[in-house]
Amino acid sequence: MMKVLLVLLLNLPLMAQDNILVLLGLDESHLVSVDTHRLSAQTAQAFANMQAAAATDGIDLQLLSAFRSFERQQQIFEEKFRRYRAEGLSPTQAIDRILQYSTIPGTSRHHWGTDIDITDGNAPKQKHVLVPSKFHNDGPFVPLHQWMQANAYRFGFYLVYTRDSKRTGFAYEPWHYTYLPEAKEYLAQYTPRMAFAYFKAVGVKGGAYIDRDFWDAYYTQFVLGVNSELIK
Ligand SMILES: [Zn+2]
Numbered sequence: 183m184m185k186v187l188l189v190l191l192l193n194l195p196l197m198a199q200d201n202i203l204v205l206l207g208l209d210e211s212h213l214v215s216v217d218t219h220r221l222s223a224q225t226a227q228a229f230a231n232m233q234a235a236a237a238t239d240g241i242d243l244q245l246l247s248a249f250r251s252f253e254r255q256q257q258i259f260e261e262k263f264r265r266y267r268a269e270g271l272s273p274t275q276a277i278d279r280i281l282q283y284s285t286i287p288g289t290s291r292h293h294w295g296t297d298i299d300i301t302d303g304n305a306p307k308q309k310h311v312l313v314p315s316k317f318h319n320d321g322p323f324v325p326l327h328q329w330m331q332a333n334a335y336r337f338g339f340y341l342v343y344t345r346d347s348k349r350t351g352f353a354y355e356p357w358h359y360t361y362l363p364e365a366k367e368y369l370a371q372y373t374p375r376m377a378f379a380y381f382k383a384v385g386v387k388g389g390a391y392i393d394r395d396f397w398d399a400y401y402t403q404f405v406l407g408v409n410s411e412l413i414k
Pocket residue numbers: 247292297298299358
């Protein structure tokens with residue numbers, strides 16, 4: 183059904199169809215299970231290798247988040263839109279607020295099965311893990327961060343939302359890594375036109391306030407607002 187809709191909507195050449203479904207979080211056929219999460223088979227293998235190496239250095243690499251479908255991202259977006267509207271924000275204010283921490287469905291790198299949010303199972307238990315300061319100074323995730331900075335690239339993994347004042351888009355996320363050999367291909371194939379067309383066709387709540395100009399600016403600032411190593 184989704185595939186038929188997309189093909190009709192975008193008038194796509196046959197060969198382009200499969201990756202477009204992956205890019206939008208609509209295809210799960212390339213995924214394998216890793217604990218309670220899912221990753222592309224290639225990314226899962228690279229992660230397993232990295233996890234084994236980290237373990238020998240006393241770091242227990244654990245996934246907090248991996249693949250996320252379009253549908254799941256839509257639920258997150260719509261739930262936040264409803265909540266912020268109920269708190270009295272205008273529709274555009276609500277969307278700006280959502281974009282502090284969440285993506286527009288169809289634009290998340292977690293749709294691809296190549297991106298992971300990680301923690302260290304050997305660190306003291308934390309109620310909140312996704313706090314940048316906990317990865318620096320004397321924070322509980324300093325050993326994890328230092329190990330990843332020194333070693334992740336050997337396994338193909340890179341930070342996406344770096345601490346770089348020249349970078350635009352999402353805030354610094356020291357827990358979010360991407361498997362570059364695969365993700366690089368996906369980012370190169372990603373076009374804002376197709377994602378926008380699908381987003382509009384689905385009818386996401388709040389989506390009426392996102393027009394083509396907004397989408398294009400978001401694409402430049404957020405989707406392309408990543409570690410410069412990722413878009414070379
Ligand atoms: Zn993430």
